[in-house]
Ligand code: ADP
């Protein structure tokens with residue numbers, strides 16, 4: 091069974107913009123799936139619906155039963171990475187990555203092993219005491235990814251995370267993200283308008299057509315992923 095299924099999902103905003111119309115898609119446990127399509131086709135809206143940041147105007151979003159139970163007991167079982175790293179400038183790298191656990195009531199001392207593990211995953215162990223202003227764009231994005239991973243989510247949602255980075259930094263981050271995915275065996279839903287990025291990264295691509303958004307094609311890149 092899929093981890094998550096969206097059936098006939100529509101999303102209309104108050105300004106009468108229809109962002110999604112009849113969206114059917116599923117996310118399978120352990121896969122790296124890309125949502126690919128032009129700007130404005132509803133990819134971010136689909137991602138925000140999955141994250142529970144917004145509700146569908148019509149249609150259904152169903153979680154696998156185990157996942158539903160899990161989410162009830164672990165509200166942080168989803169990690170979200172936005173295009174902007176949105177770090178707190180007054181907090182160190184360590185403090186920024188601590189944030190989701192801090193909000194869940196986990197103190198610095200108790201959170202430390204998870205924070206260090208997340209920093210190690212993104213190659214930032216040596217920068218725990220640095221401040222965001224001292225970091226390059228790529229490093230800020232790494233902090234943002236570590237912050238999303240610190241709660242050990244099963245599902246990682248990423249909304250054009252590398253779009254603002256130069257090509258070389260972006261390529262490095264692509265490779266490191268693949269490594270993170272292989273090590274953690276988490277499920278990743280990755281929004282992008284880059285054909286290269288989607289083909290390079292994902293095991294499956296859902297191609298969105300232009301507005302109103304809906305999946306118009308599915309491309310399986312690696313039929314062996316996800317492994318059971
Ligand atoms: P994408 O991520 O593919 O660029 P979005 O999901 O961000 O597309 O947006 C789809 C459409 O919905 C766009 O026309 C966008 O302007 C509109 N939209 C997105 N969010 C809102 C909102 N909160 N209120 C009104 N319109 C929105």
Ligand code: ADP
Pocket residue numbers: 105107129130134173250
């Ligand atoms: P991206 O292109 O990176 O996907 P957007 O510019 O579409 O991002 O959206 C950024 C934010 O602005 C989102 O929170 C979205 O909901 C909101 N937004 C986008 N389009 C509109 C709109 N037409 N009216 C109101 N809010 C919007």
